[in-house]
Amino acid sequence: xxxxxxxxxxxxxLRLLLTAVAITLGVGFISGTFVLTDTMDKGVAKTFAKSAxxxxxxxxxxxxxxxxxxxxxxxxxxxxxxxxxxxxGLVQGDAxxxxxxxxxxxxxxTVGMSVPSGRLLRYDVxxxxxxxxxxxxxxxxxxxxxxxxxxxxxxxxxxxxxxxHRFKVVGLVDFGxxxxxxxRGAVGFDSATAMLMTGEKTYxxxxxxxxxxxAVKAAAGGSYEVYxxxxxxxxxxxxxxxxxxxxxxxxxxxGLVAMLVSALVIYNTFSILIAQRMREMALLRCVGATRxxxxxxVVAESAVVGLVGSVLGLLAGVGLGEGALVAVNRxxxxxxxxxxxxxxxxxxxxxxxxxxxxxxSALLPARAATRVAPVAALRADLEPGSGRFRLxxxxxxIAVLLGAAGLALGVLGSVVMEKGETAMYMVxxxxxxxxxxxxxxxxxxxxxxxxxxxxxxxxxxxxxxxLAVANAQRAPRRTATTTIALTVGVGLMSLFAVVxxxxxxxxxxxxEEQFPVQFQIRTQDFDGTLxxxxxxxxxxxPEVTGVxxxxxxxxxxxxxxxxxxxxxxxxxxxxxxxxMKQGTLAAALKPxxxxxxxxxxxxxxxxxxxxxxVRTARGTVPVKITAVYAAGGNxxxxxVPEADFTRYFGVRDPxxxxxxxxxxxPAAQARKAVDxxxxxxxxxxxxxxxxxxxxxxxxxxxxxxxxxxxLGLAIVIALFGIANTLTLSVVERTRxxxxxxxxxLTKRQLRRMLSVEALVxxxxxxFTGVVLGVAFGWAATHAMAADSIFALPYxxxxxxxxxxxxxxxxxxxxxxxxxxxxxIVESLAHD
Numbered sequence: 001x002x003x004x005x006x007x008x009x010x011x012x013x014l015r016l017l018l019t020a021v022a023i024t025l026g027v028g029f030i031s032g033t034f035v036l037t038d039t040m041d042k043g044v045a046k047t048f049a050k051s052a053x054x055x056x057x058x059x060x061x062x063x064x065x066x067x068x069x070x071x072x073x074x075x076x077x078x079x080x081x082x083x084x085x086x087x088x089g090l091v092q093g094d095a096x097x098x099x100x101x102x103x104x105x106x107x108x109x110t111v112g113m114s115v116p117s118g119r120l121l122r123y124d125v126x127x128x129x130x131x132x133x134x135x136x137x138x139x140x141x142x143x144x145x146x147x148x149x150x151x152x153x154x155x156x157x158x159x160x161x162x163x164x165h166r167f168k169v170v171g172l173v174d175f176g177x178x179x180x181x182x183x184r185g186a187v188g189f190d191s192a193t194a195m196l197m198t199g200e201k202t203y204x205x206x207x208x209x210x211x212x213x214x215a216v217k218a219a220a221g222g223s224y225e226v227y228x229x230x231x232x233x234x235x236x237x238x239x240x241x242x243x244x245x246x247x248x249x250x251x252x253x254x255g256l257v258a259m260l261v262s263a264l265v266i267y268n269t270f271s272i273l274i275a276q277r278m279r280e281m282a283l284l285r286c287v288g289a290t291r292x293x294x295x296x297x298v299v300a301e302s303a304v305v306g307l308v309g310s311v312l313g314l315l316a317g318v319g320l321g322e323g324a325l326v327a328v329n330r331x332x333x334x335x336x337x338x339x340x341x342x343x344x345x346x347x348x349x350x351x352x353x354x355x356x357x358x359x360x361s362a363l364l365p366a367r368a369a370t371r372v373a374p375v376a377a378l379r380a381d382l383e384p385g386s387g388r389f390r391l392x393x394x395x396x397x398i399a400v401l402l403g404a405a406g407l408a409l410g411v412l413g414s415v416v417m418e419k420g421e422t423a424m425y426m427v428x429x430x431x432x433x434x435x436x437x438x439x440x441x442x443x444x445x446x447x448x449x450x451x452x453x454x455x456x457x458x459x460x461x462x463x464x465x466x467l468a469v470a471n472a473q474r475a476p477r478r479t480a481t482t483t484i485a486l487t488v489g490v491g492l493m494s495l496f497a498v499v500x501x502x503x504x505x506x507x508x509x510x511x512e513e514q515f516p517v518q519f520q521i522r523t524q525d526f527d528g529t530l531x532x533x534x535x536x537x538x539x540x541x542p543e544v545t546g547v548x549x550x551x552x553x554x555x556x557x558x559x560x561x562x563x564x565x566x567x568x569x570x571x572x573x574x575x576x577x578x579x580m581k582q583g584t585l586a587a588a589l590k591p592x593x594x595x596x597x598x599x600x601x602x603x604x605x606x607x608x609x610x611x612x613x614v615r616t617a618r619g620t621v622p623v624k625i626t627a628v629y630a631a632g633g634n635x636x637x638x639x640v641p642e643a644d645f646t647r648y649f650g651v652r653d654p655x656x657x658x659x660x661x662x663x664x665x666p667a668a669q670a671r672k673a674v675d676x677x678x679x680x681x682x683x684x685x686x687x688x689x690x691x692x693x694x695x696x697x698x699x700x701x702x703x704x705x706x707x708x709x710x711l712g713l714a715i716v717i718a719l720f721g722i723a724n725t726l727t728l729s730v731v732e733r734t735r736x737x738x739x740x741x742x743x744x745l746t747k748r749q750l751r752r753m754l755s756v757e758a759l760v761x762x763x764x765x766x767f768t769g770v771v772l773g774v775a776f777g778w779a780a781t782h783a784m785a786a787d788s789i790f791a792l793p794y795x796x797x798x799x800x801x802x803x804x805x806x807x808x809x810x811x812x813x814x815x816x817x818x819x820x821x822x823x824i825v826e827s828l829a830h831d
Contacts, residue, residue: 020309021724022269025717026262027313027354028320030255034346035321041237042341051122051177052233057216059206062225069202070224077219078208085210088116089191092180093198096524097139097187098156098164098682099147107685109524110143111181112157112198115173115188120207123178123188127151128171134193137167140175143185157187160199162528162683177236254711257492259357261485261714265721266361268481270302272725274365281369291370298369302362303355310354317350318342399440406434414779423783431495431776438487438768442480446764447473453763457756464749467740468756471729472764479761482725486765486808487772489714490800493707494773495780497796500704502781504697505791511689517548517575518667519659519674520687529653534681543661543673546575549654550635551645556615557638558605564614564638565655566645575660578635579787582608583627594640595627612638616648630787715804718765719811722758726815730754738824751816755809762808766801773797 052058059078061068070089079087095112096104115123115138117130126141128151137157139149149155153169173188175181189197208216217226227235274281281294289297413426454469461468472479523530538547548571553564567576573585581598588595600606612623623640640648661670671688678684730737737750745753774797781788 020305020312021720022262022265022717023306023309023354023358024312024316025713025720026255026259026357027310027350028316029258029713030252030353031314031317031346031350032320032324033252033255033317034349035317035342036324038343038346039321039341052229052236054119054122055207055229055232056210057208057213057229058227058232059208059216059220060204060225060227062223069200069204070206071202074220074224075203075206078206078211078216081211081215081219083211083215084208086118086120087209088114088120088207089203090114090205090207091191091194091198091200092178092204093194093200094160095187095189095194095197096158096162096683097143097147097185098158102679102682104158104524104682104685105143105147106185106524108184109158110140111175111178111184111186112194113175113178113181113186113188114191114194116191116207119209122207124174124176126172126174128169130173131170131188131190131193133190135166135168136170136189137193138171138173138188139169140181140186141172144169144172155187156682157197158683159197162523164682165197254713257488257711258713258717259353261488261717261721263357263361264481264485264488265717265724266302266305266358267364268478268485268721269724270298270362270365271368271481272478272729274298274369295366295370298362298366299359302359302366306355306358307351309358310351313354314342314347314350317346395440399437402433402437402440406430406432406437409433410776410779414782417783419783419785419788424780427776427779427783430779431772434776435488435491435772438772439480439484442484442768443476445768446476446479446483449764449767450479450760453767454756454760457759461752461756462749464745464753465756468753469760471753471757472760478725479764482721483761483765483768485718485721486715486762486804487769489711489718490766490769490804491773491776492714492769493711494770494797494800495777496704496707496711497793497800498774498777498791499780500700501791501793501796502777502788503784504700506781506785506787506789509789510787516577517546517658517660518670518689519661520689521657521659521674521678521684522655522687523683524685528683529655530657530684531681532653534678534684535654535657537677537680538657538659538674541673541677543665543670544659545662546571546660548575548658548660550656550658551642551652552655553645553649553652555649558613562638564640564645564648565635566640566642567635569642571658576658579630581628581630585627588627588639589641590626591641591644592622592624593626593644594623594638595629596625596638597631597636598628599631600637601625601628614638614648617650618648621648715807719762719807722761722808723811723815725761726754726758726812727818730815730819737819737822741824747820751820754816754819755812758808758812759805762804762811763801766804770797770800 059070059074061070072089075087075089078084091112091114093112094109096109099105115121115130117132121130125138128138131138137155139155144150149169151169151171155167155169156164157167158164167187167189171188173186175186175188178186188194195201213226213228220226284294284297407430409430410427413423413430417423417426450469450473454465454472457465458469459465521530521534532549535547535549538544548568550568551566554561555564556562557564569589572578572589578585578595582601583595585595587593594612596606601608606612606625608625608628610625612625613620614623623638623644629639646652659674661673667688667690671686674686678686740753741747741750774792778790781790
């Protein structure tokens with residue numbers, strides 16, 4: 001029986017290849033994910049090990065209190081140890097580099113770092129040398145390139161109090177091994193200057209050359225950890241490589257979706273093959289094959305297909321991983337990567353997943369093969385699966401129960417439960433349950449959906465069009481299994497499109513509702529203050545109609561550290577309109593009162609009507625909460641009237657400024673006016689609400705594009721399933737196609753018939769996916785937050801259906817050409 005199975009596979013190489021393609025793509029994605037992340041991990045470890053090799057020992061705060069730093073006196077104590085040749089304290093804080101336009105560069109302040117010279121220099125100097133005096137600095141190579149600075153230039157850097165200092169650039173340094181510096185950019189100084197510029201009082205780390213670990217550990221005491229250079233390299237690599245775990249998890253989720261679609265395609269393919277080989281199975285039974293042998297033969301065939309597909313998938317995965325590495329390197333070249341890393345684990349998982357998924361997918365068709373009676377060898381049946389289809393009572397009950405459970409869970413997550421992460425998980429689970437109901441019920445839906453999808457082709461396509469629609473409907477179980485694979489991919493893409501559109505609509509609505517101002521000004525680090533002189537300069541501009549200041553102070557509130565905020569009182573209710581949940585705005589503006597956001601109000605002792613004990617410059621004062629506003633704006637927490645804030649904490653500079661400009665002037669002119677007013681203040685960062693909305697929209701669109709690209713693999717696999725089904729169907733209907741040709745159907749009409757059949761199947765799958773995606777996108781949107789706004793991206797969802805139909809038509813090209821090339825006489829003689 002095994003020899004018969006292997007001979008059958010050798011005789012039908014094309015069938016073997018087509019069946020293996022789906023599993024190849026799925027395994028390729030999963031193995032490619034492991035290749036990508038393993039190689040990145042290896043590259044990260046290699047880079048950090050190289051850096052840490054220059055250090056014999058490193059002293060860091062213990063994990064219980066990593067923010068306390070290493071005191072400066074410890075440096076001298078370690079330096080005095082026998083055998084120690086050098087000790088350097090690493091300083092790190094904020095020190096904003098000022099660009100040639102007079103404004104602090106970037107969205108966040110550059111990192112101010114100490115850059116030692118000699119053996120303990122862990123960074124690569126690309127040009128020049130390390131700094132050696134109070135008037136020298138080095139710049140991050142990428143930042144210098146972007147801002148147009150080079151060695152020999154003079155630059156301005158802001159200290160912790162945002163005072164400008166001038167430095168000469170003596171070197172360009174690659175700070176790539178420091179993740180924070182790599183993200184924000186960095187400026188480097190000698191250790192003493194770094195402390196003055198950043199305001200830091202302690203070292204982030206001590207690097208030691210020479211000495212012994214025991215001596216260094218004894219000097220450091222129990223409050224600090226001492227690592228060897230090798231241990232430090234492993235620690236840094238682990239910290240920097242943590243993101244690869246997130247990347248791996250995310251990509252594997254999409255890989256599992258691809259494997260689910262592959263399983264559906266494999267199941268459908270084997271179902272068709274078993275149905276087509278009914279007479280062959282019956283003949284085997286006639287010559288003595290037992291049911292167990294027939295079952296084993298089909299399972300063995302699926303194992304071989306799974307093995308072939310998995311091996312090809314591993315090869316494809318190496319290629320995919322290498323391609324992704326090239327892309328990652330172009331985006332971020334901080335960590336060098338070697339050749340693709342194909343671990344034994346990757347090979348084992350790839351082969352195991354591919355073979356197991358294929359064999360499991362073939363079990364039901366294999367079981368069906370054992371039911372073929374020997375007498376079937378003497379019959380010439382209709383096309384298997386054709387005829388009127390009925391769900392049957394068990395399948396109907398399962399479909400109804402799963403559908404009802406899915407809907408009930410969806411309503412529970414989107415309407416009943418408290419909005420948030422748990423509610424979204426409930427909606428996701430309900431979607432999975434309802435999808436199982438769709439798998440059970442899909443064969444019964446094929447005919448009505450086929451009539452809907454085939455209405456236009458049947459009317460416009462003439463006889464070939466009507467035949468194509470009939471062909472798509474006559475084997476409901478087969479068509480259902482083929483189209484459900486496409487439903488998965490299109491459904492998930494529609495879901496993400498709806499969630500993304502709803503997210504943009506919600507954010508835009510909140511922005512317009514709570515902040516009807518054109519510009520917001522804050523310090524670069526969101527932690528400092530702006531000079532009141534900037535507010536006065538803005539108020540003098542004829543283009544400006546309103547300026548609002550926000551002030552804040554960290555203090556003790558009821559024994560806890562908390563931030564107290566205030567806003568220009570005249571702006572509340574006019575320019576800024578918080579959404580009041582409890583109480584009134586007028587009640588919150590009375591002396592001795594406060595309002596809190598809805599999240600703060602949930603905390604014990606912070607609810608409406610309760611009194612807070614606030615520590616002020618005049619002692620502790622009682623403040624009564626008289627209103628609660630909706631969270632989510634640019635101010636949150638405890639908000640007190642402006643006069644009270646000044647009385648509590650004295651006159652303070654604003655933490656942020658909101659600017660409303662005239663509606664009758666162009667946006668570019670308004671931006672220019674605000675920029676001119678802010679130019680004398682380098683740390684003041686001007687953000688346009690329109691630009692913020694555009695940035696947010698681009699970020700969401702980018703995320704959607706990434707998800708779409710990853711889910712596109714599932715759709716490609718599903719389209720291979722359509723092509724596979726049509727190819728096998730062409731073989732199955734050889735005599736039928738020849739008879740149609742003999743009755744006058746031309747080659748072009750035959751090709752059109754098969755193309756329209758693929759189009760109808762693709763539209764059925766895409767339409768079902770769009771309906772499910774939009775429905776559960778609505779549920780997910782309402783599960784996120786109570787004030788979420790549902791938005792339906794009509795053009796996108798219509799585009800999904802159109803693109804799926806077009807792709808389905810393309811998938812039919814090869815099967816249609818094969819059918820058209822077959823000889824009429826030979827085909828009529830086909831058995």
